[in-house]
Amino acid sequence: xxxxxxxxxxxxxxxxxxxxxxxxxxxxxxxAAAVDQVLALRGRPAAGVAKVKNWVGNGALVLVxxxxxxxxxxxxxxxxxxxxxxxxxxxxxxxxxAATTVYAGVPELLGWLRERGVLLSVITNKPERFVAPLxxxxxxxxxxWIIGGDTLPVKKPDPAGLLRVMSAGGxxxxxxxxxxxxxxxxxxxxxxxxxxxxxxxxxxxxRPVALENPDLLVDSLDALI
Ligand SMILES: O=C(O)COP(=O)(O)O
Ligand SMILES: [Mg+2]
Numbered sequence: 001x002x003x004x005x006x007x008x009x010x011x012x013x014x015x016x017x018x019x020x021x022x023x024x025x026x027x028x029x030x031x032a033a034a035v036d037q038v039l040a041l042r043g044r045p046a047a048g049v050a051k052v053k054n055w056v057g058n059g060a061l062v063l064v065x066x067x068x069x070x071x072x073x074x075x076x077x078x079x080x081x082x083x084x085x086x087x088x089x090x091x092x093x094x095x096x097x098a099a100t101t102v103y104a105g106v107p108e109l110l111g112w113l114r115e116r117g118v119l120l121s122v123i124t125n126k127p128e129r130f131v132a133p134l135x136x137x138x139x140x141x142x143x144x145w146i147i148g149g150d151t152l153p154v155k156k157p158d159p160a161g162l163l164r165v166m167s168a169g170g171x172x173x174x175x176x177x178x179x180x181x182x183x184x185x186x187x188x189x190x191x192x193x194x195x196x197x198x199x200x201x202x203x204x205x206x207r208p209v210a211l212e213n214p215d216l217l218v219d220s221l222d223a224l225i
Contacts, residue, residue, distance in 0.1 A: 019180035020124035022202025029099035034092035059125040059149040105222035125149035157187035186212040
């Protein structure tokens with residue numbers, strides 16, 4: 001029996017919802033390049049991949065606020081300045097996803113779930129406009145529902161995206177799984193009463209995601225099959 005079936009008492013979930021950045025794709029190289037362009041426009045030194053990796057996960061506005069602050073704590077950043085930087089970021093990140101790569105094990109799990117008729121969704125805090133083009137460019141195939149960070153009035157850790165998708169699919173929380181890399185993913189899944197698998201390789205603000213107490217922690221997604 002697969003690890004996924006073990007987690008569901010011998011059955012398969014009917015719906016699997018995935019986080020995107022740090023779970024399906026390693027997108028930090030392109031995110032960092034866009035952040036560094038925003039900083040360069042302001043005459044500021046580049047942040048680089050290592051810092052940006054710890055700043056990703058709360059959406060584009062928080063990412064640029066952290067970049068302007070130069071730290072994960074962005075409380076002091078002026079809102080008008082942040083909005084101007086966000087506009088520059090959206091422009092810079094539209095440059096494409098050439099440096100973004102799909103994590104090992106992802107195509108295998110997606111193919112395995114599709115063969116079994118499991119419903120699939122992506123629920124990410126990345127702005128919605130970037131999501132479908134990125135999934136297409138990386139050959140990750142069709143998902144039944146995509147929710148971006150600006151699709152709804154709230155984003156993860158709020159469970160609204162998960163609730164919306166489960167309702168659209170006519171699927172209960174018991175029949176659903178969330179797969180993510182960060183605290184926000186675990187909190188959103190818990191708030192929706194959905195089981196959650198975490199991947200150890202992603203971005204969790206510099207903190208091991210095991211500390212967030214997922215139901216299962218895997219080093220690669222093909223460990224589920
Ligand atoms: O844009 C972000 O903050 C990261 O999004 P994620 O929810 O796909 O990890
Ligand atoms: Mg993530």
